[in-house]
Amino acid sequence: DSGVTQTPKHLITATGQRVTLRCSPRSGDLSVYWYQQSLDQGLQFLIQYYNGEERAKGNILERFSAQQFPDLHSELNLSSLELGDSALYFCASSVVAGGLETQYFGPGTRLLVL
């Protein structure tokens, strides 16, 4: 158990719909990352938040958005869903020690768009 929680574990929805994925980081971790993992693209970095502020952006589509709340939990919003959005979505929180950052991944949310 990494200490990072994600809900829901599974999500099945239809094209065109909107969903929200939730992540609670490890206690004390200020940084949250979102990743998408699909069979053909591997693990892709989407976006990072640090203490409520967007820190870095990766391959995140305009239909996707995220935010980090004052209690440090984060939500990833996916809208106008397409079949190709079906994937595993992971969040990770991180800690820096000795100048090295370690990311701890949650169990993921499996999204299926039909």
Next chain:
Amino acid sequence: TQLLEQSPQFLSIQEGENLTVYCNSSSVFSSLQWYRQEPGEGPVLLVTVVTGGEVKKLKRLTFQFGDARKDSSLHITAAQPGDTGLYLCAGSDSWGKLQFGAGTQVVVTP
């Protein structure tokens, strides 16, 4: 575009055999990490290497970082079924943003 290439993509071996997984890049990274991911779970960090030429051992796993900090290898000695999983390498930039390779799926059969 994947900056990190892992090979092979898939590896199936018998228990007790040795295996090596490779991670190559055209970019220099400030550090490189290896993760193992089991079905239905998130990746779990195995090791971080920072210095060119560095070798780290974790029980039966040996990790090597290339002198130029562009490539790395993971060697498993006397593999066991519990070593089965997806092995991912990830290069880190100065912001801590990780660029992952596509992974090597390792299957160790009894």
